[in-house]
Amino acid sequence: MNNVKIKRRKNPGTRIVSKPVKSAKKRPYHHGDLKDQLVAAAEAIILERGVEGFTLREAARRAGVSPAAPAHHFRDAKGLLGEVTLRGYRDFAAALAAGDARGGSDPAARLKEQGLAYVRFAMRNQARFQLMFQHGKYDMSYPGLGEAGAAAFAVLDNAVHAAMRIPEGERLSPDAFGFLLATWSIVHGFAHLALGGEFTLAAEPYGGQKAVLDRFLPAMLNYLPAPVRK
Amino acid sequence: MNNVKIKRRKNPGTRIVSKPVKSAKKRPYHHGDLKDQLVAAAEAIILERGVEGFTLREAARRAGVSPAAPAHHFRDAKGLLGEVTLRGYRDFAAALAAGDARGGSDPAARLKEQGLAYVRFAMRNQARFQLMFQHGKYDMSYPGLGEAGAAAFAVLDNAVHAAMRIPEGERLSPDAFGFLLATWSIVHGFAHLALGGEFTLAAEPYGGQKAVLDRFLPAMLNYLPAPVRK
DNA sequence: TTACGATCTTAACAACGTATAGATAATCTA
DNA sequence: TAGATTATCTATACGTTGTTAAGATCGTAA
Numbered sequence: 001m002n003n004v005k006i007k008r009r010k011n012p013g014t015r016i017v018s019k020p021v022k023s024a025k026k027r028p029y030h031h032g033d034l035k036d037q038l039v040a041a042a043e044a045i046i047l048e049r050g051v052e053g054f055t056l057r058e059a060a061r062r063a064g065v066s067p068a069a070p071a072h073h074f075r076d077a078k079g080l081l082g083e084v085t086l087r088g089y090r091d092f093a094a095a096l097a098a099g100d101a102r103g104g105s106d107p108a109a110r111l112k113e114q115g116l117a118y119v120r121f122a123m124r125n126q127a128r129f130q131l132m133f134q135h136g137k138y139d140m141s142y143p144g145l146g147e148a149g150a151a152a153f154a155v156l157d158n159a160v161h162a163a164m165r166i167p168e169g170e171r172l173s174p175d176a177f178g179f180l181l182a183t184w185s186i187v188h189g190f191a192h193l194a195l196g197g198e199f200t201l202a203a204e205p206y207g208g209q210k211a212v213l214d215r216f217l218p219a220m221l222n223y224l225p226a227p228v229r230k
Numbered sequence: 231m232n233n234v235k236i237k238r239r240k241n242p243g244t245r246i247v248s249k250p251v252k253s254a255k256k257r258p259y260h261h262g263d264l265k266d267q268l269v270a271a272a273e274a275i276i277l278e279r280g281v282e283g284f285t286l287r288e289a290a291r292r293a294g295v296s297p298a299a300p301a302h303h304f305r306d307a308k309g310l311l312g313e314v315t316l317r318g319y320r321d322f323a324a325a326l327a328a329g330d331a332r333g334g335s336d337p338a339a340r341l342k343e344q345g346l347a348y349v350r351f352a353m354r355n356q357a358r359f360q361l362m363f364q365h366g367k368y369d370m371s372y373p374g375l376g377e378a379g380a381a382a383f384a385v386l387d388n389a390v391h392a393a394m395r396i397p398e399g400e401r402l403s404p405d406a407f408g409f410l411l412a413t414w415s416i417v418h419g420f421a422h423l424a425l426g427g428e429f430t431l432a433a434e435p436y437g438g439q440k441a442v443l444d445r446f447l448p449a450m451l452n453y454l455p456a457p458v459r460k
Numbered sequence: 461t462t463a464c465g466a467t468c469t470t471a472a473c474a475a476c477g478t479a480t481a482g483a484t485a486a487t488c489t490a
Numbered sequence: 491t492a493g494a495t496t497a498t499c500t501a502t503a504c505g506t507t508g509t510t511a512a513g514a515t516c517g518t519a520a
Contacts, residue, residue: 030467030516050366056508066469133426136280153432177436182450186412189419196363202383206407220412260485260498287476296500
């Protein structure tokens with residue numbers, strides 16, 4: 001799993017992707033913004049090479065620091081990816097909430113807009129989304145992760161409460177919970193399959209991946225079982 | 231990502247997991263069944279430690295050979311995982327076909343049974359299923375993989391053809407294809423989320439993960455949009 | 461000013477994937 | 491059956507990875 005990587009930085013003078021960002025003035029001993037830049041580098045690496053292609057040393061390289069520097073900001077490599085995942089979950093919850101708001105006061109519209117937002121987020125934040133559902137790759141006990149995940153779930157949960165006319169504090173009926181599972185499943189499955197490119201072959205006669213997202217996804221969300229008033 | 235592993239084989243006399251299988255008689259120079267045992271070892275490792283925990287050296291260790299031995303059967307580590315994935319896809323297609331058969335002549339029943347089989351396969355073959363949808367971890371160009379994936383897809387495709395009363399050779403109507411996407415998505419999403427343990431928290435008041443699989447999954451499959459005769 | 465904690469570097473270690481060269485066994489050919 | 495060829499395995503080595511330990515540098519508060 002340790003591919004032989006191509007050597008880079010042949011011309012030490014020219015600007016190179018993996019070079020330190022603050023290379024203009026001689027970089028001081030202290031970086032100043034290492035934590036954020038490590039997160040940014042990690043996301044970039046995952047985008048370029050996939051989740052498997054991420055290495056802590058490469059992230060450090062791009063931030064222009066030694067391989068041991070990240071240890072002062074994250075417990076280990078999985079900790080850094082934990083932070084990436086955390087920020088992913090926060091933006092994810094925000095995106096879902098924005099979709100929910102776009103739905104206005106109609107429960108069905110709220111759910112549909114949330115579904116659109118769910119898939120759109122996955123496609124626009126591929127690195128994060130891949131990571132979020134790839135347990136074992138990041139530190140699942142990273143502080144804040146549990147709350148952030150719960151917050152994202154709550155957006156869906158609230159919309160289902162509204163759709164089923166169940167008061168906020170009350171527990172969902174089994175029927176309503178089944179409906180929640182179905183909604184979550186269909187949207188997540190679509191996002192995961194689309195992101196994995198599983199549709200590309202089958203969707204070719206129908207306009208390709210883009211058409212699937214633009215035309216079939218909204219249509220599919222209409223297949224969502226109409227919310228029943230228990 | 232290179233955790234310090236606990237040293238094992240403290241009591242060199244007792245039977246130990248990572249020991250060669252044919253340890254009874256002095257192992258001959260040639261293994262005799264290395265390819266299959268490497269595949270088995272890989273699946274076992276993934277089950278125990280997750281996809282991220284797999285290493286080629288550990289697989290070789292369990293088969294009782296040197297780290298370089300696998301190279302004679304697989305191009306590289308991703309090749310071995312490609313073979314694991316290939317066998318996964320074959321068993322997967324067989325499981326779907328068996329479910330389809332259980333559905334008899336009723337198109338809706340065929341689809342429902344396929345859905346049950348889809349999720350059941352994921353839960354009973356966690357190592358393989360995780361791998362199958364984890365591109366980048368295995369060699370996607372491994373010989374036979376494309377055909378095996380297409381074969382699995384064909385099982386669903388055929389059932390949708392039947393449900394929509396479309397002749398086998400004919401292309402699905404856009405509506406029918408949308409229905410296929412929805413069906414695939416809901417089943418795959420459920421399997422992926424359940425396997426990832428995403429339901430455990432939310433499902434706690436409803437009987438836990440097991441109840442979700444036993445009661446909510448079948449109920450959810452009834453949410454599948456009833457096949458319309460275009 | 462000095463002391464101290466935070467942040468970084470250097471150096472080293474074990475484990476990894478993989479390539480090369482040589483050893484051994486099975487099979488094919490004459 | 492004898493010899494040669496091929497398949498299969500070991501030994502060794504290289505570069506890369508994650509992580510740790512010890513020391514250097516900097517910001518800041520006493």
